[in-house]
Amino acid sequence: MMKVNAGRGKRAGDNDAGEVKRARQAPERPLVTPAVVLVHPQLGENIGFAARAMANFGLSDLRLVAPRDGWPNDKAIAAAAGAVAVVDRATVYDTIEAAIGDLNYVLATTARPREMVKLVLSPETAAAALRERASAAERTGVMFGAERSGLDNDAIALADAILTAPVSPGFASLSLPQAVLLFSYEWLKCQSPKALGRITTFDGPALEGTPTPDTWPATRAELFGLFEHLEGELDRSGFLRPPEKRPSMVRSIRNMFHRMGVTEQDVRTWRGIITALTRRPPSRG
Amino acid sequence: MMKVNAGRGKRAGDNDAGEVKRARQAPERPLVTPAVVLVHPQLGENIGFAARAMANFGLSDLRLVAPRDGWPNDKAIAAAAGAVAVVDRATVYDTIEAAIGDLNYVLATTARPREMVKLVLSPETAAAALRERASAAERTGVMFGAERSGLDNDAIALADAILTAPVSPGFASLSLPQAVLLFSYEWLKCQSPKALGRITTFDGPALEGTPTPDTWPATRAELFGLFEHLEGELDRSGFLRPPEKRPSMVRSIRNMFHRMGVTEQDVRTWRGIITALTRRPPSRG
Numbered sequence: 082m083m084k085v086n087a088g089r090g091k092r093a094g095d096n097d098a099g100e101v102k103r104a105r106q107a108p109e110r111p112l113v114t115p116a117v118v119l120v121h122p123q124l125g126e127n128i129g130f131a132a133r134a135m136a137n138f139g140l141s142d143l144r145l146v147a148p149r150d151g152w153p154n155d156k157a158i159a160a161a162a163g164a165v166a167v168v169d170r171a172t173v174y175d176t177i178e179a180a181i182g183d184l185n186y187v188l189a190t191t192a193r194p195r196e197m198v199k200l201v202l203s204p205e206t207a208a209a210a211l212r213e214r215a216s217a218a219e220r221t222g223v224m225f226g227a228e229r230s231g232l233d234n235d236a237i238a239l240a241d242a243i244l245t246a247p248v249s250p251g252f253a254s255l256s257l258p259q260a261v262l263l264f265s266y267e268w269l270k271c272q273s274p275k276a277l278g279r280i281t282t283f284d285g286p287a288l289e290g291t292p293t294p295d296t297w298p299a300t301r302a303e304l305f306g307l308f309e310h311l312e313g314e315l316d317r318s319g320f321l322r323p324p325e326k327r328p329s330m331v332r333s334i335r336n337m338f339h340r341m342g343v344t345e346q347d348v349r350t351w352r353g354i355i356t357a358l359t360r361r362p363p364s365r366g
Numbered sequence: 367m368m369k370v371n372a373g374r375g376k377r378a379g380d381n382d383a384g385e386v387k388r389a390r391q392a393p394e395r396p397l398v399t400p401a402v403v404l405v406h407p408q409l410g411e412n413i414g415f416a417a418r419a420m421a422n423f424g425l426s427d428l429r430l431v432a433p434r435d436g437w438p439n440d441k442a443i444a445a446a447a448g449a450v451a452v453v454d455r456a457t458v459y460d461t462i463e464a465a466i467g468d469l470n471y472v473l474a475t476t477a478r479p480r481e482m483v484k485l486v487l488s489p490e491t492a493a494a495a496l497r498e499r500a501s502a503a504e505r506t507g508v509m510f511g512a513e514r515s516g517l518d519n520d521a522i523a524l525a526d527a528i529l530t531a532p533v534s535p536g537f538a539s540l541s542l543p544q545a546v547l548l549f550s551y552e553w554l555k556c557q558s559p560k561a562l563g564r565i566t567t568f569d570g571p572a573l574e575g576t577p578t579p580d581t582w583p584a585t586r587a588e589l590f591g592l593f594e595h596l597e598g599e600l601d602r603s604g605f606l607r608p609p610e611k612r613p614s615m616v617r618s619i620r621n622m623f624h625r626m627g628v629t630e631q632d633v634r635t636w637r638g639i640i641t642a643l644t645r646r647p648p649s650r651g
Contacts, residue, residue, distance in 0.1 A: 133537075133541070133544075134544065136534065136536065136537035137533050137534055137537055137538070137539075137540060137544070138533065138534055139534040139536070162539070162541075163537055163539060164537055198627075198629060205555070246551070247554055247555060248422050248423065248554070249421065249422060249423055249424035249554060251421065251424070252418075252421035252422055252448055252449055253422070254422070254447070254448060255422055256418070256447075259418075259419065259422070259547055262544055262547060262548070263547070263548075263551055266531070266548055266551075269532055269533070269534060270490070270532060311639075314642075314643055315639065315642055315643070318642035318643060318645060319642065320638060320639065320642035320643075330635075333631075333635065334635065334639070337626050337628075337632055337635070337636075338626075340625070340626045340627055341622050341623075341625045341626040342625055343622075346618075347622055350618065350619065350622070353605060354596075354600065354605065354619070355643065357599075357600055357603035357604065357605035358599055358600070358603060358605075358640065358643035358644050359643050359644075360603060
């Protein structure tokens with residue numbers, strides 16, 4: 082069963098609607114830069130190198146999911162060189178779900194798209210997509226897997242889309258700090274207004290005009306709550322059997338929702354649908 | 367006085383004009399990729415990391431000018447990971463002039479343009495410029511300075527133009543392997559669609575190879591069957607009420623499926639989900 086944490090951020094659409102509305106309508110407000118989420122990183126040096134790359138290109142929100150060698154880590158501090166501030170402000174989580182709970186839009190970095198049907202973005206397109214969403218006050222992030230293993234399919238299934246760098250077929254393995262560097266570099270590159278002009282074709286919910294609950298992307302926590310609800314009912318009904326097939330069935334269902342680009346209102350609609358379908362009609366049952 | 371060595375390569379425009387002309391007129395010929403010239407590199411690890419970045423993005427001509435710790439270097443081999451071939455084939459020179467003697471067009475990488483009046487290119491523009499020249503059978507290269515000191519003014523004065531990566535003013539210092547990586551990445555990015563194969567599709571959904579039921583879009587008829595199934599069950603459960611709201615609720619649900627980009631397999635999965643949710647478990651009903 083998935084554990085759902087609300088995450089540390091304020092959830093858009095929660096109780097303080099006035100403040101959220103102001104935030105969404107103030108384009109002059111500094112962008113909330115994407116979070117860089119390192120999932121089970123192994124070497125402190127690589128965390129430090131990643132922090133350095135982030136600082137080089139204006140990123141600061143480093144999140145670590147269960148770093149192998151614990152935290153804080155002296156080797157990370159040494160490798161970060163002058164970027165110690167990013168390391169010092171890094172936050173640590175037990176689970177991916179907790180680390181990305183407050184985010185609205187999340188990418189998963191992987192060398193090779195797996196069998197999942199998911200949008201695949203280059204670092205350049207990914208940076209543009211995140212920039213567009215950040216401009217609309219969405220919270221965004223990019224997940225990077227462990228050095229050897231990368232992100233597993235369950236982690237990838239939590240993301241909206243896949244980030245893959247074009248590499249030479251002859252030597253396709255990018256190191257963790259290299260991958261963080263390329264994304265961070267493209268993030269800074271796409272900041273200039275000139276570069277922004279051509280970002281027009283991103284696939285996702287329309288973000289024009291004043292956002293409403295109909296168009297405001299659900300947070301990860303809201304989405305995880307929906308998954309938990311649906312999968313719990315499907316477990317009870319016997320749909321997710323045999324047990325050895327359950328993981329791939331769950332991933333496939335989650336990926337359909339990610340492709341949909343689920344809004345806050347969608348989450349409410351789906352939870353209503355699930356409740357309705359699992360309830361026998363009072364009169365004719 | 368500058369010492370000029372001819373270097374190891376044939377210089378275009380030299381004595382064998384006929385051969386050079388043929389080469390320029392044969393676009394199918396593989397490009398001569400740019401040389402990466404590390405001037406007085408200090409740490410073997412950084413040479414290895416640079417070699418790895420080169421291999422990741424299809425570069426192979428590594429040239430070292432008077433590496434501090436001699437050559438070959440075990441730390442370089444270790445850091446190169448799978449890119450040992452680039453390290454093995456690296457060539458070593460006593461002077462910059464010897465290292466770049468056979469090149470037609472050379473860039474100097476520096477964090478901050480000095481007082482020289484020289485064209486300054488971003489990694490992206492530099493890659494495009496080198497690509498254009500390589501297509502015309504010119505030999506090209508990019509120089510990178512030592513870790514701490516960078517390239518001195520005399521080295522920069524040997525180059526045709528300056529290569530500078532955009533960085534955050536707050537933390538502008540790029541490491542040597544980072545700088546090599548960014549140039550190599552942009553080099554691969556600017557290759558022709560033909561050379562890159564499937565990498566050109568990264569800006570859109572990955573739909574490579576033979577379509578399977580997992581990726582093949584559902585027909586409208588399959589989708590309508592799914593709508594009918596779901597809406598019928600929702601009508602029975604009383605979810606689509608009051609009646610005057612039913613049309614907009616149905617549209618909203620259908621639009622979620624359209625945004626998802628439903629495949630044939632998705633239709634089967636959803637119909638299974640609906641059937642499972644509307645069926646009471648045999649034991650606990």
